[in-house]
Amino acid sequence: MREINVKDITELVEKLCIDACCKLGDDVFAAFKKFKASEQSELGKSILSTLEENAHIAKDNMEPACQDTGMTVVFVDLPQSVQIVGGHIEDAINEGVRRGYEKGFLRKSVVKDPINRVNTKDNTPAIIHYEISRGDKLRISVMPKGFGSENMSQLKMLKPSDGIEGVKNFVIKTVSEAGANPCPPVIIGVGIGGTMDKAASLAKMSLMRPIGSVNPDPQLAALEAELLEKINKLGIGPAGFGGTTTAMAVHVDTYATHIAGLPVAVNVGCHAYRLAAADL
Amino acid sequence: MAERINLTAPLTDDVIKTLKAGDMVFISGTIYTGRDSAHKKMVELLEKGEPMPFDFTGQVIYYAGPCPAKPGRPIGSVGPTTSLRMDAYSPKLIRKGLKSMIGKGFRNKEVMDAMVECGGVYFAAIGGAAALMAKCVQTAEVIAFEEFGTEAVRKLTVKDLPVVVAIDSKGNDMYKIGMEKFAKN
Numbered sequence: 114m115r116e117i118n119v120k121d122i123t124e125l126v127e128k129l130c131i132d133a134c135c136k137l138g139d140d141v142f143a144a145f146k147k148f149k150a151s152e153q154s155e156l157g158k159s160i161l162s163t164l165e166e167n168a169h170i171a172k173d174n175m176e177p178a179c180q181d182t183g184m185t186v187v188f189v190d191l192p193q194s195v196q197i198v199g200g201h202i203e204d205a206i207n208e209g210v211r212r213g214y215e216k217g218f219l220r221k222s223v224v225k226d227p228i229n230r231v232n233t234k235d236n237t238p239a240i241i242h243y244e245i246s247r248g249d250k251l252r253i254s255v256m257p258k259g260f261g262s263e264n265m266s267q268l269k270m271l272k273p274s275d276g277i278e279g280v281k282n283f284v285i286k287t288v289s290e291a292g293a294n295p296c297p298p299v300i301i302g303v304g305i306g307g308t309m310d311k312a313a314s315l316a317k318m319s320l321m322r323p324i325g326s327v328n329p330d331p332q333l334a335a336l337e338a339e340l341l342e343k344i345n346k347l348g349i350g351p352a353g354f355g356g357t358t359t360a361m362a363v364h365v366d367t368y369a370t371h372i373a374g375l376p377v378a379v380n381v382g383c384h385a386y387r388l389a390a391a392d393l
Numbered sequence: 394m395a396e397r398i399n400l401t402a403p404l405t406d407d408v409i410k411t412l413k414a415g416d417m418v419f420i421s422g423t424i425y426t427g428r429d430s431a432h433k434k435m436v437e438l439l440e441k442g443e444p445m446p447f448d449f450t451g452q453v454i455y456y457a458g459p460c461p462a463k464p465g466r467p468i469g470s471v472g473p474t475t476s477l478r479m480d481a482y483s484p485k486l487i488r489k490g491l492k493s494m495i496g497k498g499f500r501n502k503e504v505m506d507a508m509v510e511c512g513g514v515y516f517a518a519i520g521g522a523a524a525l526m527a528k529c530v531q532t533a534e535v536i537a538f539e540e541f542g543t544e545a546v547r548k549l550t551v552k553d554l555p556v557v558v559a560i561d562s563k564g565n566d567m568y569k570i571g572m573e574k575f576a577k578n
Contacts, residue, residue: 154575156415156557163522163555171524177470180460180523218469220460220543232542261475261497261520293568294475294498296520348576352519353498354415354557355571385521 114196117251117393119205122197125391126209129255130185131217133389134177137168140324141386147325148298148358157356161298164351164384175217179296179385182219183257185210185239188321188390190252193245203241206253211235222260242314254321254390262299262383265291268313271375280305280377281340287379288344288360293353300324300382301344301363306370316380319364321388328365337363351384399553402453404493409514412558414565418516419553424453424495428474430544431537432482439485446537447546450490455518456497458543459527468533468549472523473497476515480504487511495556499568509564517559517567529554 142165149161171178187206191197197205214221214236223237224230246252267287271279284303291299304315327334340363350356361384370376400408402422412418425447427435438445456476460469476496483494484507492513497520500508508515518526529551537546559567 154571156417156571160519163519163525167519167522167525170528171470174524176463176524176527177460178524179521180458180470180472181474182460218461218463220458220469222458222543234542264475292499292572293517294477296497346577348572348574350571350575352517352557353568353571354517354559355567355573355575357575383521385523 114194115249116196116198118198119200119202121393122202122205122253123209123212125253125393126187126206126255127213127216129253129389129391130210130213130219130257131175133255133257133387134182134217134219135175136172136389137178137385138323138388142168144324144361148361152351152356152358154350154354154356156354157351157358160351160354161358177219178387179259179383180220181222181259181261182214183259183387184223185236186256186258186317187239187241188254188256189241189243190246190248191243192249192251193247194249195251206239206241207237210237210239250392252390252392254388256321256388259383259385262295262381265295265381266316266379268309268376268378270309271377273373273375275375277336279375281343283377284340284379285343285347287381289347291381292349295381296383296385297349297353298351298358298361298384300386301340301360302380302382303340303363303365304378304380305365305367305376307368307376309376311368312376312378313380315366315368316378319366320380320382322364324362324386326364333365333367337365340365402493403451404453404514406492406512409492409512409562412514412561414558414561414567414570416558418556418558420453420556421552421554422550424455424549424551425449426457426459426547426549427454428456428458428544429478430541431546432479432486434538436482436485439489449486451492453493453495454491455495455549459547462533468527468530470523470527471530472526473518473520476500483507487513500560505560505564505566508560508562512562514558514562515560516556518554518556526554
């Protein structure tokens with residue numbers, strides 16, 4: 114059985130936190146360019162240029178693209194064939210977050226307790242999702258999630274009779290109510306099915322797909338395209354000042370569900386879409 | 394597209410009156426950061442009749458909590474936070490003389506009413522463009538509530554900070570106007 118030392122996990126998480134916050138992905142740069150070309154509002158175009166410029170400044174100087182460097186969401190794909198040695202994986206991940214946020218001059222935005230609200234001063238604990246994978250590489254993905262957009266996310270337990278129209282209406286309503294608050298143009302992750310928690314987790318996971326990637330299921334791909342078109346007719350636009358670019362992508366994922374249920378979760382991601390991943 | 398308007402903060406009542414929703418404005422001069430915790434605290438002090446740690450009368454408050462500054466830099470990345478969380482506190486501060494706010498996103502009716510009544514302006518900075526906005530900050534100094542960390546009140550000297558007039562002193566709302574212009578059924 115292959116062994117992976119927790120020291121390597123900590124080092125990787127530290128690097129991924131800094132990289133994610135400072136270096137927006139090629140897919141984000143490409144999306145800014147694409148939507149700048151199609152945006153109908155002059156002010157909207159100029160805002161997309163500003164966002165592009167901001168992303169370049171951040172990358173060139175290794176400074177956070179957005180000051181809200183988020184609560185750190187970490188996804189771990191852990192192969193069944195790997196053994197973690199030298200300590201506990203959760204401690205190792207949190208230590209990586211602690212070091213990354215300190216060394217990267219990232220903002221510490223986490224409070225220890227939602228009621229008493231005292232800052233932990235090191236951005237821990239992270240939100241960690243584990244999957245036991247069938248592969249042989251340990252994959253770690255870090256998504257620093259800002260709360261301007263997270264706060265605009267919604268979940269609803271629809272009835273099966275609400276059907277696909279009910280799902281569409283709920284997604285549109287969520288984006289419409291969010292308006293300018295989540296820093297549009299947004300990335301929308303939609304999770305349909307499972308249980309309440311599964312729908313939310315599907316929505317979050319779908320945000321990990323590269324911007325503009327298409328669901329392999331043709332029916333879901335069509336739904337993604339339709340939702341994107343409808344959202345971009347809302348008129349909210351870049352920064353909410355009006356325009357034709359309210360979302361840059363809609364990603365939909367589904368899972369089996371109960372005969373009595375149709376859970377739908379909409380996780381809103383801002384344009385400063387941050388994700389970094391690597392294998393061990 | 395709107396013309397570029399250059400202003401020096403603090404802004405006078407006469408200047409505020411001339412601003413219209415949708416104007417692109419570049420702010421230079423002195424502004425103060427303050428977000429959730431600072432707002433809560435300031436309103437508590439107001440209600441107790443206790444002295445303010447700084448005089449916000451006629452000043453510009455920027456809803457922002459910056460990243461830590463790298464060595465040799467005045468401040469880290471510093472973009473706006475969502476303004477609606479300040480809505481519970483803003484009317485009280487506006488009625489006590491706060492004139493200008495910078496944030497992002499909608500304001501509620503109570504805030505808009507207070508702005509119209511007292512002649513205030515609400516600017517929106519571009520959310521997420523925080524590395525770019527840090528370059529507009531020349532000096533930064535914590536002047537109150539240091540214990541709040543990133544949420545402390547900082548006095549900033551800024552040069553050409555790019556903002557848009559989101560709600561003007563007559564109550565015109567750029568978010569509403571802009572969205573109506575581009576909404577299609």
